[in-house]
Amino acid sequence: MQLDIRTLIFNLLLFALVFAIGIYLLQRSQPRIRALRWWSGAIIVAGAGFLLLALRGSIPDLLSIVVANDLMLLALCFFLEGVVRIRRLSRPYFWRLSLPLVAALTLLLLYYTYVEPSVGARILAVSLLNAIPTVVAAWLLIQDIPRVLRPSHYFTAAGFIQFAVVSVARAVHTQFWPPADLMTAGPMQAMTFLSIFSLLVVASFGCVWMVSAYLADELELLARTDPLTGALNRLALDENLAREIARARRGKRPLSLLMFDLDHFKELNDRLGHQAGDAALRQVTTASQQQLRATDLLARYGGEEFVVVLPDTDKTHAIETAQRLRKRVGALDIDRGDGVNLTASYGVSTYPEDGEDQDSLVGRADATMYSAKQSGRNCVCATVAS
Numbered sequence: 001m002q003l004d005i006r007t008l009i010f011n012l013l014l015f016a017l018v019f020a021i022g023i024y025l026l027q028r029s030q031p032r033i034r035a036l037r038w039w040s041g042a043i044i045v046a047g048a049g050f051l052l053l054a055l056r057g058s059i060p061d062l063l064s065i066v067v068a069n070d071l072m073l074l075a076l077c078f079f080l081e082g083v084v085r086i087r088r089l090s091r092p093y094f095w096r097l098s099l100p101l102v103a104a105l106t107l108l109l110l111y112y113t114y115v116e117p118s119v120g121a122r123i124l125a126v127s128l129l130n131a132i133p134t135v136v137a138a139w140l141l142i143q144d145i146p147r148v149l150r151p152s153h154y155f156t157a158a159g160f161i162q163f164a165v166v167s168v169a170r171a172v173h174t175q176f177w178p179p180a181d182l183m184t185a186g187p188m189q190a191m192t193f194l195s196i197f198s199l200l201v202v203a204s205f206g207c208v209w210m211v212s213a214y215l216a217d218e219l220e221l222l223a224r225t226d227p228l229t230g231a232l233n234r235l236a237l238d239e240n241l242a243r244e245i246a247r248a249r250r251g252k253r254p255l256s257l258l259m260f261d262l263d264h265f266k267e268l269n270d271r272l273g274h275q276a277g278d279a280a281l282r283q284v285t286t287a288s289q290q291q292l293r294a295t296d297l298l299a300r301y302g303g304e305e306f307v308v309v310l311p312d313t314d315k316t317h318a319i320e321t322a323q324r325l326r327k328r329v330g331a332l333d334i335d336r337g338d339g340v341n342l343t344a345s346y347g348v349s350t351y352p353e354d355g356e357d358q359d360s361l362v363g364r365a366d367a368t369m370y371s372a373k374q375s376g377r378n379c380v381c382a383t384v385a386s
Helices: 005-029 035-054 061-087 094-115 119-142 147-176 187-223 234-251 265-272 274-291 315-330 358-374
Strands: 255-262 297-302 305-311 344-351 380-382
Touching: 005 035, 005 187, 035 061, 035 187, 061 094, 061 119, 061 187, 094 119, 119 147, 147 187, 234 255, 234 297, 234 305, 234 344, 234 358, 255 274, 255 315, 255 358, 265 274, 274 297, 274 305, 274 315, 305 315, 315 344, 315 380, 344 358, 358 380
Parallel strands: 344 380
Antiparallel strands: 255 305, 255 344, 297 305
């Protein structure tokens, strides 16, 4: 069966229009997700390129060959920048990559259209240059992706990979069987346009899927994060502590818990206001997290009370960690209003000697923290095995 190139281009135009409208409307509902603008722009630019290609023979070659293919390459660079934005990478790729690629393609197309006309040479240039932003986009979509986001990213990467493979295959095929005219070319050219169609479908659906996955991940994070301090909330603490206790039990490993309370915190709120108190809580959270390992967990237990979960940590090392946190909090530039910086009192409990379940460990840490308060505050207390 012989596929008509102009019919394929018309279908690409129709689908590009539908996808562009859909993604644009999605972007209107999620204005902070800038990747959608680049993705929608990519489809619009690609659609303009398809239109000029479809008019080959009816408009000047400068438009139907040079500008049309430049727009197609530019659309791939738009897609790439959309990937960069959705991955929230710090350095944009668009201007650094699109300008030299489009400039190189323009010069090659002008040369092989007007100086030394060659359809094969044009196809070779277009295919190889189109593969560059496509491969980079696929690479960025599969590098260091959190597990929860992998299905959407890998699916989208597959669309870019198949297009890159077909582009390279087209370049190789052209070296052996150069076509006389693009519109009357054989199965390889038809496969190329089918590959572009597949890329549009996969990229558009993948874009929506990735955005949905990111939003779901953010909602999951918000549901388990204290909005003021950024520490874990009680729900997340309960889930993680139960999991860590089970892991400690299976591996017969120690687990320690710290509970600390900011001393005379009410005075800070009363003298300096609740905004100053909120700022102090955020500073304490940040300072404490900087002193902890990546595997440790910090949660806001309520008010000015916090809990730290220390996996694989015995009581001696837990006390050392608590002392380090205490000194770090005391060194913060937080004045209570009476010339004295804010301090904290710490209680320590350890699995299994202080308890083998969540309630007993939290209860023992709370009791030893109260002992620290009774002992003059700004200190660490822990039970000592007899």
